[in-house]
Amino acid sequence: MIRKLLRAATASLLITGAAQAEDTVRIALIDPLTGPMAAAGQSAIEHLKFHAEHINETGGINGKKLEIVGLDNKVNPQESLVQLQKAIDDDIRFVTQGMGSSVASALLTAVDKHNTRNKGEEVLYLNMAAVDPAFTNERCSFWHFRFDAHVDMKMNALTDWVENQPDIKKVYLINQDYSFGRAVASSARRMLEEKRPDVEIVGEDFHPLAKVKDFTPYISKIQASGADAVITGNWGQDITLLVKSAADSGLDMPFLTYYGAMAGVVTQVGDAGVDRIYQVNEYYGDFEDPEMAEQQVRMYDETGWDYYWLRLSTMLDMLQKAAEKADSTDPVAIARAMEGLSVETPTGTAVMRAEDHQMQLPLFISVLKDDMKYGAEGTDFNYHRIAKIDREAVSLPTSCKMRRPR
Numbered sequence: 001m002i003r004k005l006l007r008a009a010t011a012s013l014l015i016t017g018a019a020q021a022e023d024t025v026r027i028a029l030i031d032p033l034t035g036p037m038a039a040a041g042q043s044a045i046e047h048l049k050f051h052a053e054h055i056n057e058t059g060g061i062n063g064k065k066l067e068i069v070g071l072d073n074k075v076n077p078q079e080s081l082v083q084l085q086k087a088i089d090d091d092i093r094f095v096t097q098g099m100g101s102s103v104a105s106a107l108l109t110a111v112d113k114h115n116t117r118n119k120g121e122e123v124l125y126l127n128m129a130a131v132d133p134a135f136t137n138e139r140c141s142f143w144h145f146r147f148d149a150h151v152d153m154k155m156n157a158l159t160d161w162v163e164n165q166p167d168i169k170k171v172y173l174i175n176q177d178y179s180f181g182r183a184v185a186s187s188a189r190r191m192l193e194e195k196r197p198d199v200e201i202v203g204e205d206f207h208p209l210a211k212v213k214d215f216t217p218y219i220s221k222i223q224a225s226g227a228d229a230v231i232t233g234n235w236g237q238d239i240t241l242l243v244k245s246a247a248d249s250g251l252d253m254p255f256l257t258y259y260g261a262m263a264g265v266v267t268q269v270g271d272a273g274v275d276r277i278y279q280v281n282e283y284y285g286d287f288e289d290p291e292m293a294e295q296q297v298r299m300y301d302e303t304g305w306d307y308y309w310l311r312l313s314t315m316l317d318m319l320q321k322a323a324e325k326a327d328s329t330d331p332v333a334i335a336r337a338m339e340g341l342s343v344e345t346p347t348g349t350a351v352m353r354a355e356d357h358q359m360q361l362p363l364f365i366s367v368l369k370d371d372m373k374y375g376a377e378g379t380d381f382n383y384h385r386i387a388k389i390d391r392e393a394v395s396l397p398t399s400c401k402m403r404r405p406r
Contacts (some may be wrong), residue, residue: 005111025061025329027094027126028087029109030080033072036210037236039263044128045070048096049307050299051316062323066316075099075210077106084110086122093331096315098129098148099179099236100209108135111143113403124331126315131258132179133187136358140400142329145338145357147315149282151180151233153396154258155187157389158231158280162256163195172204172227174218176238177206184233184258191330202227210237215245222246229252235244235259237320240268247272254278260368261285261308261383266376269368274381277368282347283310284366285382287374289346296374306376311359314350317343348391356400363389 029048031041044201048068057068069092071083080103087095097107107125117123126133127146131154136146149157162168173188175181185204192199203225205218212218222230230253234242237260246255247269251274260279285308287293296307318341323329326337339354348362366383376382 002108011241024065024067025094025323026067026092027096028069028071028083028091029093030083030087030103031073031099032075032236033070034377035074037075037099039240040236041070041072043263044098044309044312046303046305047299047307047312048316048362050303051313053322054313055316059320059358061320062327064329064331066320073097073103075103077103080106081110084244085121088114093122094124096126096128096136097129099182101130101132101135102178102308104130104132104135105139106282108141108144110140112141113357115143119282122331122337124335126319128309128312128315129185130180132190134179134181136356137399140185140356140398140402142335142402142404143336144231145352145359147311149361149363149394150358151183152187152191153365153394154280155184155191156396157394158256158365159188159191159195159395160389161280161365162192162199162229166333168196168199168224168229168254170200170227170229172202172222172230172317173204174230174234174242175206176209176234178194178209180208181209181233184231188231203222207238212238212241217241218242219245219249219251219272223249223251225300229256230254231256232259235262237264240264243273244268246276252276256371261306261366261376263308263377264304266368266379266381268380271367271370272381274370277365278365279383280363280365281347282363283308283359283372284347284364284385285372285376292346293374298379308349310345311361314343314345317345317351318352326341351391353395353398354365355391356398356402358398360391360395362391363394365389 033041052066066138073080110124125144129148129149133150173185257279260277299307322334322337326333342351350361364388366385369384
């Protein structure tokens, strides 16, 4: 009798769980949630969960509740594949990731293979920040959509600005030693040669990802080189500790960054970063749009994290719009609906280019300032916009030859 009751209870729980799963669209975030790069992953998952509340309040994903599931990959490609399989086994059909193009490369290959072998159980990869240009060029995939501007798009915008900065004559390049960091360095060399052939690259370093605890030796090399500006794509702990060492050493020159506003930077450098740390991004800290300003205040009050990841809100908004257009939550139908789709953001229109699944969006150059109305990380510091690069100017051609499912 007891066994019958237990079997009945178990069956009831399974039915309830299945029903809940059918009423929910889940996205697995596969990124670092522990270890030296945890701040990057934690800030991203908090932003996703924060905006998921808005999605659910406005109809969900084609009527279904949106849920964010965090899976810790420790910035390791092999661990990422383990977490991807865990998501697939749990019937999660959407994954997102952004911290590390080496991880993205492994996920892209694995998702392609899974979808080829498992018709009807396809997974869609929503890339929020892994910006190796190859992913929307020679390695483009129908199953992959990128919501961040890639390395060359950002460098194109940054060097357009450098072109009109005559005081920048000698540049030092320092980047993480993997595909993304090397892409940043290569792009900087190529575009500076095109736009400012008078600029001299006086030094270049590649350091291990998330391994350097003290960047003082690198700062000493920059000081000795005679550089008057630094270009870096560093992110996570590697940007925080780099600019901290620069501030501690009194290095007085602009740092032109991709991720200068990532969690921890502002509190680490404070006054020493004012008018020295620049970033190129789809976001800036003036929050001129009232709704975006309200989101910054409310998110920090509720979570302790800043409204840094505008592209994550854009990604979820586009997913919601694509599901509505397709009248479906099936990944294949959503992928087809997302091609060519546009959404309005607080900083301009974002368009998902059908040709390569690369988001087209405006970018901004901003610089760290004090006495900002909406401070970052509970301070008075944040990034003030100094230049806008329109979506059309940010856009670059693609070599993608997309193969679509029949």
